Amino acid sequence: MTQHGESAGETVREDDEYEHHGGFPKFAPVAAGPDWPRFVAAMRDLQDRAVSVNVPDDVLAEVSDRVEELVDTLSPYIVPEGQSPSGRAIELPGRGSLLMLPWTIEKFGPEGVRSRGVFRRFHLGGNGAAHGGTLPLLFDDMMGMIVHAYGRPISRTAYLHVNYRAITPLDTELTVEGSVDRVEGRKTYVTARLMHGDTLLADCEALMLELLPGQA
Numbered sequence: 001m002t003q004h005g006e007s008a009g010e011t012v013r014e015d016d017e018y019e020h021h022g023g024f025p026k027f028a029p030v031a032a033g034p035d036w037p038r039f040v041a042a043m044r045d046l047q048d049r050a051v052s053v054n055v056p057d058d059v060l061a062e063v064s065d066r067v068e069e070l071v072d073t074l075s076p077y078i079v080p081e082g083q084s085p086s087g088r089a090i091e092l093p094g095r096g097s098l099l100m101l102p103w104t105i106e107k108f109g110p111e112g113v114r115s116r117g118v119f120r121r122f123h124l125g126g127n128g129a130a131h132g133g134t135l136p137l138l139f140d141d142m143m144g145m146i147v148h149a150y151g152r153p154i155s156r157t158a159y160l161h162v163n164y165r166a167i168t169p170l171d172t173e174l175t176v177e178g179s180v181d182r183v184e185g186r187k188t189y190v191t192a193r194l195m196h197g198d199t200l201l202a203d204c205e206a207l208m209l210e211l212l213p214g215q216a
């Protein structure tokens, strides 16, 4: 058997590598346990605090001890990609993933996807506006979901073009909506718009390329 690489100190065989690395992992939706939403919500609050406080040294030392304890408590439960509820609990804000914007999907189908939510203090760029880098994160995840909801095979973003049309406020309910414009062979062209009421904040066009067999 051909040997391709090392993982966590173990040699990975070709058949294992195909299953875990050589193709895109197969994700299945999951119903997260009752405390997962609470855990993720508390972690989001913690992130907000982490970027917004100015803490006395003694308080910070104590908090750091407790955070390090939490990290140690969770460490034995690390699982491979695709096995955590994170990102797979589609009914939760941000699909239950701390990385994703904590937005809730309102519409999900071949005609398009719409999601609603707020940018929080954690997403602050400058002068009260969302950081410019957080919009592509929102759009890129939307593009993946739009392609998925359209029934296209797993595709990767080849490009993502964002036009920033107006300042994106924090703590303000916004919507993002998009759909497939056209499909040309492996290429799916997708567009989406970020709105505050009737005001266009940003729009985005992406080229999503269907993966070839074996492409990751």
Ligand SMILES: CCCCCCCCCCCCCCCC(=O)SCCNC(=O)CCNC(=O)[C@H](O)C(C)(C)COP(=O)(O)OP(=O)(O)OC[C@H]1O[C@@H](n2cnc3c(N)ncnc32)[C@H](O)[C@@H]1OP(=O)(O)O
Pocket: 027, 028, 029, 030, 087, 088, 089, 090, 140, 144, 145, 148, 154, 155, 156, 157, 158, 159, 187, 207, 209, 211, 212, 215, 216
């Ligand atoms: C669990 C329950 C929940 C379910 C509900 C949620 C679902 C949720 C799903 C999420 C699904 C994941 C979504 C991941 C979305 C990412 O964010 S992926 C991460 C970001 N993207 C990447 O890392 C991609 C990196 N790039 C690559 O891997 C490779 O470049 C690609 C994109 C696979 C393409 O490589 P390739 O297959 O070798 O393609 P190549 O032959 O170069 O080009 C093919 C054609 O596309 C054109 N093309 C390629 N790149 C470009 C470009 N940048 N601009 C213009 N044209 C281009 C070429 O010119 C060529 O055109 P033709 O000559 O055929 O006309």
